[in-house]
Amino acid sequence: MQLGHPMLTAEIRAARQKLVLDHFRDEVRQEWDDVLSTFPHPHYELIPTMQVHDGDTAVRGYYHDTRVAFPDQDHEIIAFRHSDDAVIAEFWLLGTHLGPLGAIPATGSRFRVRMTAYFLFDTDENLVCERVYFDTLTMLKQLIGGLSMKNPKNWLLAARCLKGLLSMSGDEPHPSLVNTTSPAFAD
Template sequence: MTVTTDIAQRQERRERLVLDHFADETRQDFDAVLATFAHPRYELIPGGEVLDGRDPVHAYYLQTRRAFPDQRHEIIKLRHTEDAVIVEFWLLGTHRGPLNGLPPTGNAFRCRMIALFIFEGETLVCERVYFDSLTMIRQLLAGVSPEALPQVLSGLLEKVPAQTPAVA
């Protein structure tokens, strides 16, 4: 076997794991999603949030699916690096439940994102997600009356985590 073949096979295995991860998230099979990690870890870059371990990551899945029960992905492109699979995708959903102090608006959103699936060898060690939170918030708040905005935004801003670096 050549080095090129080894690399191609490793990329194929990693890509399959990432695609299964996305499919399991959409199906809301969170045990299967968690099983794609040796130790679940998410880094949500816009808010500086780090979710480290099974319980915090599982709680994140439940919270986001309460807010967006129809959350789904449309993959645009996958790319490989030496230690990661980079996925560019659209995240879509309808705001049907509370989200970090923001009451449900019933609005749909579509936000372009990048997720870095970081590997150590064959082991997924982190999903690091980058997105423009303002794009999402603008879509979720569309149509909210100007009179209601102060109350809605104050609830949302109370939930902003302290700014700590997401990456060590």
């Protein structure tokens, strides 16, 4: 819990949950102006890839790139949990890999990956960050593992996917995600 957050009331909980549901709905509809309106300053942290997308231009670029890779991206909400400074959403993310995902070429494979997103709020009840956690290996197994290696035409695609994956593995993590400090706990 961050100091200064008001006690979570039913009204705050309901308002936050509505905002997060609107955010999810507008992402699926690809109504980017509406999604961005849920933040005073858009900010995404993708923990599995150690990337940060900060500000309108960067977040729009993230939306563009993910929808080129997965134009039919959707979700199935599993549960919401509430804390003093966050709504924690568990959900399945799903889609079809129809365009490049970074340096990984499209495979045409479907994926369904369980995720958790922390929607963090400041003391004025503004959404300040969506921090997303998921298992990249599960996603990659579905995207690349869906290729039939019995079909020789997939051999080159599989090699290109591996090359793309390796080229992306050297990316430097965003400093704000690795240079953290432990909170001071009272005894």
